[in-house]
Amino acid sequence: MSAAHMGRAAALILATLLASSCVSVSVTVASKEARRYNFRFVRHARDAPAVSYYNYIVVGGGTAGCPLAATLSEHSRVLLLERGGLPYGNRNVSSEYHFADALADTSPLSPAQRFVSEDGVVNARARVLGGGSCLNAGFYTRASAGYVRAAGWDARLVNASYRWVERALVFRPGVPRWQRALHAGLLEAGVTPDNGYTLEHLPGTKIGGTIFDRRGRRHTAADFLRRAHPRRLTVFLHATVSRVLFRPGGKKKPVAYGVVFTDSVGGEHHVYLRGGGGAARTR
Template sequence: MSAGHMSTAALLILATVLGSFCINATASREAQRYNFRFVRHARDAPLVSYYNYIIVGGGTAGCPLAATLSEHSRVLLLERGGLPYGNRNVSSEYHFADALADTSPLSPAQRFVSEDGVVNARARVLGGGSCLNAGFYTRASSGYVGAAGWDHRLVNASYRWVERALVFRPGVPRWQCALREGLIEAGITPDNGYTLEHVPGTKIGGTIFDRRGRRHTAADFLRKAHPRRLTVFLHATGVANPVAYGVVFTDPVGVQHHVYLRRGGAKNEVILAAGTLGSPQLLMLSGVGPRLHLEKHGIRTVHDQPGVGQGVADNPMNSVFVPSPIPVAHSLVQVVGVTRFGSFIEGVSGSQFGIPLHGRGAARRAARNFGMFSPMTGQLGTVPPRERTPEAMRRAAEVMRRLDRRAFRGGFILEKILGPLSTGHIELRSTDAHANPAVTFNYFRDPRDVERCVRGIEAIQRVVRSRAFSRFTYANHTAMEAVFRRAAGTAYFPVNLLPRHPRDTRPLHQYCRETVMTIWHYHGGCHVGGVVDRDYRVIGVRGLRVIDSSTFKYSPGTNPQATVMMLGRYMGLRILKERWIRKGAEDKH
């Protein structure tokens, strides 16, 4: 059998959820409220079942894709996590940072540390990354849509479908207003007001948080699904022997369940929507990937595909904590500056991003949150990623514990690099799919990314010094140091930017490299043109597609969630259209 006609490899439905044998009562009530009668626990799945489409991954792309395909076909959606409902860390914007800091086995965020030493997270919940992010919503640029080869009219219709379901216009508190005016004063023009379009200048974007601060997620799209044609199994875990034309998953009790594509030939498909880490990992564990790497782990090669896991990138983020002499209201990302030199500038504010630094267990809690949006981020200015050890975290926590609590009033101004041009790869650590794969992003390997970062930090400096932002900054360093030097004899964290570093005559270059964090916009590993074709079919493997952020070469817009959700709807419509065209052709014969 030629590679071009190879049958679908068995896809391994894997997760790291252990000991989760039930959906909690609160979540069950939420599911009933949304009339999610089709959402069930994996242990309740039949031992053998058949569907037209099997979607692996109920995330930001998988949910709109499943809802769309269910309009005319029988669809199974498999998710390794649980429901997002009933979890305040997911549902409330005031607990945004708590979800990312939660390291428990049942957390909706599964932590991983890249080989670069940067702490990161991947979603483990129905709704995917839309359950964990800061909520900012903006479309991709028209240039991005054109380069992707998408149909502009269908793209716009798909965006509108998404927006009707869960996008809101945010309220803009004073700190965000000052940021907006400061960006304009710093030369990031024009002022575009409120818009969902990706355009140069300063703008207010959309949000998936409503006016009550309640998050709306991609899981909400399932309300649009046909309730008798869609089945969702949560906590689908484990791995079994390969089976053609379907998947095998194991429930938390250890029982194997076989799911096959229904008879009907080429119209039925398995679709991977497991995300940038999950989709390449599942392909490789299923025997689709670089032959030498698969052989190293004793995996039989079904299709030698060198591009799987390659070209993975994470937009580097560098954030600056700006202490404020006055209290600052809580806000997530609402305003963004889209520069013309390849950097995006955003902001978050409020004491909710601080962490309890006093009392029992303070150092432990601080270390756990290290690397998230907390004032501790300032300590990263002299700690390169590979040196961010637990001991370094504890020392930083101890220093910060001695600071006056007024030191934690303020907010972050952050910048993200366009692209980026620096890329890396994903490799298997082992055949244990419960383990995260090894991920290398190679932050700032390309010097052009460093130059973009420097220009972004310089723009942030201008914002901090702007007249518009003056009420949220200290008038002089003497007044500021009076607050911060309560911890006598210890270093205090950098404030109002202006980083200085003895090891580099170019302090901003050093600042970019040593304060690098993630903004959770990683992508790649199954690129269009390399691993999948323009219809997102895996090249050389029949009946298999990948539809998620792993197919992106660049992160779309300033924040990618809008485009990932749009892609789920867009490809769902495309696939249904193809199905009926094929059916019509078959009927003629």
């Protein structure tokens, strides 16, 4: 969940914006499940118009895409395209007690998609709104100050972005007996100092944050969309982007002006940019 850790600033930094802008179009009503979670701007891709226009197009509703789309919607019309479905209502995502079940789920609608790396390692990538934050172990920590400096980021803005994320997603965990034993063992083995509970990246042993609340309920990057402007954001689920459209730009650098995506029944949809917005790919 590294991109979401940065909240507004890091999502904007990690996603490369290209150029263009304009007005969104209205589409059909939100799904029953989306309305249940007050996501009235979330729709199935098969309900998308054949052609539409937005200020910004964000490809991939993961840990970078969700905060990026939410913050861009404060002032612009934004389209977010996600090839998976909603994380809500799926106990394999929402409950820490079923954490391993999500990775074992091989059904076509699983939030996890199995793949084998080039060196033969079996792994899983997210296929759900909220991205990897719906599948990972939920541990939260800030990056080190050295990492932020090396990346060339504004430390003040990064820290403000961390706080933005932490207010929405991060909780102080309970520490059961086996974790207390591990904590004591690390200190006895010389992994010192004991930093206690902290979100900072520090040498030694510490208790970090978690995205599971005290009831064992996971909070994901999809929750950032609750902060979006509901009339300026549209999210299409089960939308697979097949092409990013480019035209020649200044100094021979191509500039994105739209995308083509398909829905779950094979329908093809074109989305275009006009003006001064942009297209961002977050995966």
